[in-house]
Amino acid sequence: MLSFILRRLLIIVPMALLVVTVTWALIRIAPGNFYSTERTLPPAVEANIKKKYGLDRPWYEQYGMMMLNIVKLDFGDSLRYPGQTVNEIIRRHLPYSATIGFFAYILALLIGLTAGIIAALKQNSIWDYGSMALAMLGLSVPNFVLGPVLVLVFALGLYLVPPSRWGGISSLILPVITLSAIYAAYIARLTRAGMLEVMRSDYVRTARAKGLDEKTVLLKHALRGGIIPVVSFTGPALAGLLAGTVVVEKVFAIPGLGNIFIQSVFNRDEPLVLGIVAFISILIMIFNLAVDISYGFLDPRIRYE
Amino acid sequence: MQEFIGKSLAVSLICCFVLLSMTGCIRSSAEQKYFGIVKVPSDNVLRYVTGSEPESLDPQFVTGQPEARIMMALYEGLVEYHPITMEPIPAIAESWEIGPDGTEYLFHLRKNAKFSNGDPITAKDVVFSFRRGLSPELASRNANLAYYLKYAEAYNSARAFVRNPDGSFLVKDGGAPAAEPAAKADTFGPDSEFHRFIDAPERLTVPGDEAGRKKLTDKDAKMKALLEGKQFVPVRAEDVGIEAVDDHTVRLKLYQPAPFFLGLLAHQFFRVVHQPTIEKFGRAWTKPENIVTSGPFRVAAHKPYDELNTVKEPNYWDAANVKLAGIDFYPLDEQTTMLNLYKAGELDATYNHTIPAAWNDTVKQFKAEYSLHPEVAVDYYSLSVKKPPMDNLKVRQALSLAIDREALAQFQRTKKPLVDFTPEGIFPKYEEARQKVYTELLTQQGSSMAEWKARIFDAEKARKLMTEAGFPVQQAGSGWSTPSFPVDKVSITYNTSESNQKIAEFIQAQWKQNLGITLPLKNMEFKTFLPYRSAVEYDGVVRNGWVGDYMDPFTFLNLFYSQQNDGATGWWDPKYDKMLDDANKEVDEMKRFEMLATAEFYMMQQQIIVPLCTAGTSWVKKPFIKGMYPNPGTLHAWKFVYLEKDSAKWTKSMDDIMSEKDPAVTAQIDQLVATQEALKRSKAVEKTAE
Numbered sequence: 001m002l003s004f005i006l007r008r009l010l011i012i013v014p015m016a017l018l019v020v021t022v023t024w025a026l027i028r029i030a031p032g033n034f035y036s037t038e039r040t041l042p043p044a045v046e047a048n049i050k051k052k053y054g055l056d057r058p059w060y061e062q063y064g065m066m067m068l069n070i071v072k073l074d075f076g077d078s079l080r081y082p083g084q085t086v087n088e089i090i091r092r093h094l095p096y097s098a099t100i101g102f103f104a105y106i107l108a109l110l111i112g113l114t115a116g117i118i119a120a121l122k123q124n125s126i127w128d129y130g131s132m133a134l135a136m137l138g139l140s141v142p143n144f145v146l147g148p149v150l151v152l153v154f155a156l157g158l159y160l161v162p163p164s165r166w167g168g169i170s171s172l173i174l175p176v177i178t179l180s181a182i183y184a185a186y187i188a189r190l191t192r193a194g195m196l197e198v199m200r201s202d203y204v205r206t207a208r209a210k211g212l213d214e215k216t217v218l219l220k221h222a223l224r225g226g227i228i229p230v231v232s233f234t235g236p237a238l239a240g241l242l243a244g245t246v247v248v249e250k251v252f253a254i255p256g257l258g259n260i261f262i263q264s265v266f267n268r269d270e271p272l273v274l275g276i277v278a279f280i281s282i283l284i285m286i287f288n289l290a291v292d293i294s295y296g297f298l299d300p301r302i303r304y305e
Numbered sequence: 306m307q308e309f310i311g312k313s314l315a316v317s318l319i320c321c322f323v324l325l326s327m328t329g330c331i332r333s334s335a336e337q338k339y340f341g342i343v344k345v346p347s348d349n350v351l352r353y354v355t356g357s358e359p360e361s362l363d364p365q366f367v368t369g370q371p372e373a374r375i376m377m378a379l380y381e382g383l384v385e386y387h388p389i390t391m392e393p394i395p396a397i398a399e400s401w402e403i404g405p406d407g408t409e410y411l412f413h414l415r416k417n418a419k420f421s422n423g424d425p426i427t428a429k430d431v432v433f434s435f436r437r438g439l440s441p442e443l444a445s446r447n448a449n450l451a452y453y454l455k456y457a458e459a460y461n462s463a464r465a466f467v468r469n470p471d472g473s474f475l476v477k478d479g480g481a482p483a484a485e486p487a488a489k490a491d492t493f494g495p496d497s498e499f500h501r502f503i504d505a506p507e508r509l510t511v512p513g514d515e516a517g518r519k520k521l522t523d524k525d526a527k528m529k530a531l532l533e534g535k536q537f538v539p540v541r542a543e544d545v546g547i548e549a550v551d552d553h554t555v556r557l558k559l560y561q562p563a564p565f566f567l568g569l570l571a572h573q574f575f576r577v578v579h580q581p582t583i584e585k586f587g588r589a590w591t592k593p594e595n596i597v598t599s600g601p602f603r604v605a606a607h608k609p610y611d612e613l614n615t616v617k618e619p620n621y622w623d624a625a626n627v628k629l630a631g632i633d634f635y636p637l638d639e640q641t642t643m644l645n646l647y648k649a650g651e652l653d654a655t656y657n658h659t660i661p662a663a664w665n666d667t668v669k670q671f672k673a674e675y676s677l678h679p680e681v682a683v684d685y686y687s688l689s690v691k692k693p694p695m696d697n698l699k700v701r702q703a704l705s706l707a708i709d710r711e712a713l714a715q716f717q718r719t720k721k722p723l724v725d726f727t728p729e730g731i732f733p734k735y736e737e738a739r740q741k742v743y744t745e746l747l748t749q750q751g752s753s754m755a756e757w758k759a760r761i762f763d764a765e766k767a768r769k770l771m772t773e774a775g776f777p778v779q780q781a782g783s784g785w786s787t788p789s790f791p792v793d794k795v796s797i798t799y800n801t802s803e804s805n806q807k808i809a810e811f812i813q814a815q816w817k818q819n820l821g822i823t824l825p826l827k828n829m830e831f832k833t834f835l836p837y838r839s840a841v842e843y844d845g846v847v848r849n850g851w852v853g854d855y856m857d858p859f860t861f862l863n864l865f866y867s868q869q870n871d872g873a874t875g876w877w878d879p880k881y882d883k884m885l886d887d888a889n890k891e892v893d894e895m896k897r898f899e900m901l902a903t904a905e906f907y908m909m910q911q912q913i914i915v916p917l918c919t920a921g922t923s924w925v926k927k928p929f930i931k932g933m934y935p936n937p938g939t940l941h942a943w944k945f946v947y948l949e950k951d952s953a954k955w956t957k958s959m960d961d962i963m964s965e966k967d968p969a970v971t972a973q974i975d976q977l978v979a980t981q982e983a984l985k986r987s988k989a990v991e992k993t994a995e
Contacts, residue, residue, distance in 0.1 A: 031836055031837065032833050038850070038851075039368075039446075040839045040873075041446060042869070044462030045444070045445070045446060048441045081609070083363075083589055093609075156649060162646075162651060164646055165611075253635075253639065255608070259610065263357070266831065268832055
């Protein structure tokens, strides 16, 4: 088990460097640069900028310098926001995204698991149809529609919560609900399918045959196997959620990492793009590892040597 | 299974219906006097959105409009924008004089101006700020705004003077050695060693580095001979045409007269920064804990992407006239998000172009809040005049004539049709001069002003010109067709945005309808689009627009000046450059405008662009905000802004706001300009005495 974890952790380093290299190449291939605006710059001004940021050197030197910095875990200064380091920006904006992402996932788990389990237990009843209909709605209403609709009703119609911006618990309510909807829907469907499959499996029948009461069968045996698909989904989903989601952050004007990430691409802010890409890729790999480890605890048939 | 899907679908539909009907109820309840909640902030702090997160709080570094408005709160320069007209009014300089030849400016600074840490603001600080902006190390993208100052460009591009072994320097025209000049009789302001240097004939400058010089001498044998055996002395910050004559007098020296330069000095690039702070903290000087500012407000807190809080600056020299307790800037660029906040009463005003098309009809009913005023900005399409078929003047004219601009303006809701290049309704005196010049020139051509104005839309003439250009337009059913026009060589390129796309589709339809030419549309991501457009790589037609930097038509006409220009058409004409240069040398205002109008006429005759419209402001503010005007740049001098508690005095209609006199604001402006008026009067008396 330990050697498995170590092996996986070691792979993360070259993988992250590979991701950064590809991203770097993509930014370089994309036309345009961080300093261009509607106005054409006089050649002298452009030359000053290139000199200041080392853009007048050959590409391999620039690549080498960038890699050296990354190995030192220092992504340097943002090009768009001079005087602010990339590390500082990520540290400052991650908590916003992580807070919303975390609560959204908790809410999604609560709603999704409950709905999924109920639907599976009362298959083909009104409970099943109702929860699966809601799940279908959650999946098919994109959050750039759901967000504004919620704002329209609860912020601008009933004036119950602020329409956007960060500040206090009340400002969290709408973005968390908006963000959780699609995840709750996924989880509900995954749980229902997983549970239905497990409930028909041999070991659940055996458990019943042994005379265990329905509650123990359900919670101790069926649920553990039934939520494995949910756990697989949780790794990448949670990593993505914590690192920020562009649409919700835009609609509710939340200063999260997702918003910053997209802006950094549009701004061609190379160090910031690379920093966030490296951060998100490492986060996803770690969460995937955590998911793989948790399989071992959930399903006795899975063991790591 | 089928039953399952059916029942699920039914429930889904019911849910959708309930949600939609809820939004429907809310929509219809909007029949009120104001757009959303109107409540005067009790803490006297204005909540404003100025656009996306500012790049920095360093005035010499930042370039965008969002930043400009923040810089106006935090820093002050020699002059400030007039809140209504945007003309320059006294700020740190209480008065100024312009030399008889128009190249020298003498600014008299007020003695009580202070930084936010209490240090006095002196002429040295102004000089430092200008030199800093121009330093190659800062690499400011706005440095070229100061290129009008003598040797500014040479310093910014690290060039060098050429020195003879005997110590004299080569001058620019002719390259003959220049003797160190003696004090001239017409010295403007006090004599000084620097003034003698800067007033002497312009020195020759060459690239400061060996490689750059080699490139130059390889091309130019005469230059090679001239530079043989010479020494190269780098142009220093101290050589730039700005001088602290004494603690409270600043003198500027320009290459040539630039009557608009005074207006340009209100730009954030020229605002004053604190030298010791910058030297002490380096790049971190703009952090809230380090920053020292010079304007009416200071930084209280800065949470990037969330808010920038400023509070009234007690050390500001005119603090008694600063009425707001502070301004909170929210960095937002989503129009819908900011209007939601505005409607919920959590935001007091927005910046220009913030009303989404879908909201326009609703918002414009709220007359007390919605502003639609002409802007110092134009929309146009550039044409690649060097590539066929756009190299044919008649094709260009036909394309321009075939657009119904009235319909386009109506379609866009917030714009006014444009026939010429400089915006309409912004420079009244220039427009008067233009009317006169155009009438004369058109009469000479056997045409008339009426015919010129008809260029707003004339499909008949467009078809005639297109046929004459060698692409016959034929009747095809109820429409037209031009089968020989090379549609594969021309497309309409624009940077991706909903409004750009709508305009492009509109114009595509116009050309199809009136000429029978269907051009393909091509959209591009902004940063990809910029180099593509400026290098004139596009085929035929490309979206373009321009926002003026200062209140003078030259800010637009300058777009086609010099070979490396911003017009993105590939067109350059030394004759046009000379017309503009000559105009700027003219001291008489109306005569200069007439000369500029002649240049505009000359350029428009070439039809290198298709003018589309003058932009409109299109923003909202709560009725209780006073002293905030929809001036042509939507740039607000914040010390004039105040929150009115008495609802009887609130803004009734934004349409009348520019002509209505607000006694509080008028008195404040009168008081400010009094020092400059007094100086003007005393100079006039001196002149009569002579």
